[in-house]
Amino acid sequence: MEGVIAPEIWIELAERTGIDDLRRTTRDEPDYDVLMRYRLDILDSQGIGIEALQPIIDGIEPLLGARDFLDAIRAKHQLVILSDTFYEFVGPLMAKMGYPTLFCHRLHVNNAGRLSGYSLRMPNHKQAAVEAFQALNFFTIAAGDSYNDTRMLGAADAGFLFRPPQNVIDEFPQFPVFTDYADLLAEIDAAEPLDSGADRAMSAG
Numbered sequence: 071m072e073g074v075i076a077p078e079i080w081i082e083l084a085e086r087t088g089i090d091d092l093r094r095t096t097r098d099e100p101d102y103d104v105l106m107r108y109r110l111d112i113l114d115s116q117g118i119g120i121e122a123l124q125p126i127i128d129g130i131e132p133l134l135g136a137r138d139f140l141d142a143i144r145a146k147h148q149l150v151i152l153s154d155t156f157y158e159f160v161g162p163l164m165a166k167m168g169y170p171t172l173f174c175h176r177l178h179v180n181n182a183g184r185l186s187g188y189s190l191r192m193p194n195h196k197q198a199a200v201e202a203f204q205a206l207n208f209f210t211i212a213a214g215d216s217y218n219d220t221r222m223l224g225a226a227d228a229g230f231l232f233r234p235p236q237n238v239i240d241e242f243p244q245f246p247v248f249t250d251y252a253d254l255l256a257e258i259d260a261a262e263p264l265d266s267g268a269d270r271a272m273s274a275g
Contacts, residue, residue, distance in 0.1 A: 071151050071152075071153035071155060071160075071172075071174075072095075072153065072155060073095075073097070073214075073215035073216060073232075073233060073234075074133075074136075074213055074214060074215055074232050074233070075132055075133055075136035075139065075140060075151075075167065076130065076132050076133060076136065076160075076163055076167075077130060077131075077133060078095050078097075079127065079130060079155060079159055079160075080092050080093070080094075080095055080109060081093050081095065082126065082127075082130050083123060083126055083127075086126045087116075087118065087122075087126070089112060089116060091108075091112050092109060092112060094108065094109075095216065096154065096216040096217050096218040096219075097215070097216045097217070097234075097235045097237075097238065099217075100217035100218070102154060102218055106188055110185055110186075110187065110188070113184075113185055114184065114185070119179075119182065119183035119184045119185065120158065120177075120179050120183045120184075120185060121183045123159075127159050127160075127162060127163070128162045130162070130163055131163075131166060132163065132166055132167050135251045136167065136251070137166070137167055137168065138251070139251040139254075139255060140167055140168065140170055141168065142255055143255065143258065144168075144170070146259065147211075147258070148208070149170055149171065150170075150171045150172075150173060150199065150203075151170050151171065151172045151173070151174075152173050152174075152195065152196040152199050152200075152212075152222060153172060153173070153174040154174065154175065154196075154218050155174045155175070156174060156175050156176060156177045156188065157172075157174060157175075157176060157177075158176070158177045158179065159177070160172070160174070173191060173195065173199055174191065175188055175189060175190050175191050175195075176188065176189045194221055196212075196214075196218070196219065196221065196222035197221040197222050197224075197225045199222075200212060200222050200225045200226050201225055204225075204227070209227050209261070209263035210225075210226040210227050210228075211226060211227065211228045211229075211230075211258050211261055212225075212226035212228070212229045212230070213229075213230045213231070213232045213248075213254060213258075214229075214231065214232065214234075215231060215232050215233055215234045215235075215238070216234065216235075216238060217238060219231075220238075220242050220245075223242075223245050224244075227261070227263070228257075228258075228261045229245050230245060230246050230247070230248055230254060230257065231245045231246070231247045231248070232247075232248050232249070232254055233248075233249050234247065
């Protein structure tokens with residue numbers, strides 16, 4: 071989701087809190103657990119809880135053109151957002167995008183409003199979701215931008231990188247790269263299932 075249809079939420083938090091160390095994302099750190107513990111330790115050390123973060127999160131808008139892109143996909147295909155974000159962060163953003171189906175994770179918020187940890191949906195949930203859709207006879211198309219999307223892209227029947235950083239492009243040259251929603255949408259529409267009876271499912275990481 072972040073980097074494909076929405077800004078990187080943690081970068082937005084970094085800019086609005088002035089904590090530059092929060093700029094580190096899955097584009098930089100492939101180990102998600104290492105990254106999240108790093109982020110939570112920073113917030114804890116700064117005494118920043120969910121109440122301080124919520125107004126910032128409420129102000130985040132989808133990327134320019136993202137809502138039209140999602141609507142165009144939903145007019146023809148099934149769409150599921152597979153993300154490593156958290157439900158506690160993205161409620162307002164989901165409303166702005168027309169409430170797409172979202173599979174993501176949960177934050178642990180204690181009685182004082184501090185972020186004390188997190189729970190993954192399951193390890194490698196993006197890849198697992200794609201494989202589950204395939205078992206249901208869906209032809210799967212996936213788009214993402216970061217290290218944590220590459221297993222999903224590899225499992226999908228067609229996988230694309232959208233506006234990725236150069237280090238991800240260099241390490242995963244097997245995935246076509248797109249920078250424009252119209253071009254990606256055309257590629258999604260053109261992808262042909264080998265099984266003419268299979269429905270299409272589009273996943274955005």
